[in-house]
Amino acid sequence: MPDSAIKPFRCHVFVCVNKRDGKPACEDHGAKKALEKAKDAVKALPFAKREGIRLSQSGCLGQCEHGPVAVVYPPGKWISYSSADELVRFILDAIETAD
Numbered sequence: 717m718p719d720s721a722i723k724p725f726r727c728h729v730f731v732c733v734n735k736r737d738g739k740p741a742c743e744d745h746g747a748k749k750a751l752e753k754a755k756d757a758v759k760a761l762p763f764a765k766r767e768g769i770r771l772s773q774s775g776c777l778g779q780c781e782h783g784p785v786a787v788v789y790p791p792g793k794w795i796s797y798s799s800a801d802e803l804v805r806f807i808l809d810a811i812e813t814a815d
């Protein structure tokens with residue numbers, strides 16, 4: 717049964733921090749540290765900007781060959797990032813356009 721008390725997030729980002737035995741995975745590229753940097757960047761925003769924003773670490777998102785990856789909803793936009801700074805820019809841009 718739907719719970720009307722649950723308030724949806726304005727913007728929800730999933731950052732894969734998965735590791736896989738002997739296979740390429742996002743955490744091989746420092747995904748957890750990138751996520752922490754992104755969380756710090758969001759916390760530094762004024763409250764009105766960061767309200768309703770959620771950053772979650774996730775398990776495998778099924779895009780390992782493109783890792784490290786993250787996805788933001790809405791609109792369901794993906795990124796294969798090459799640095800923590802690139803992930804931060806992606807997330808801040810997503811927040812800027814979310815409503």
Ligand code: FES
Pocket residue numbers: 732733734735736740741742743775776777778779780781783784785
């Ligand atoms: S390990 Fe990150 S998408 Fe699979």
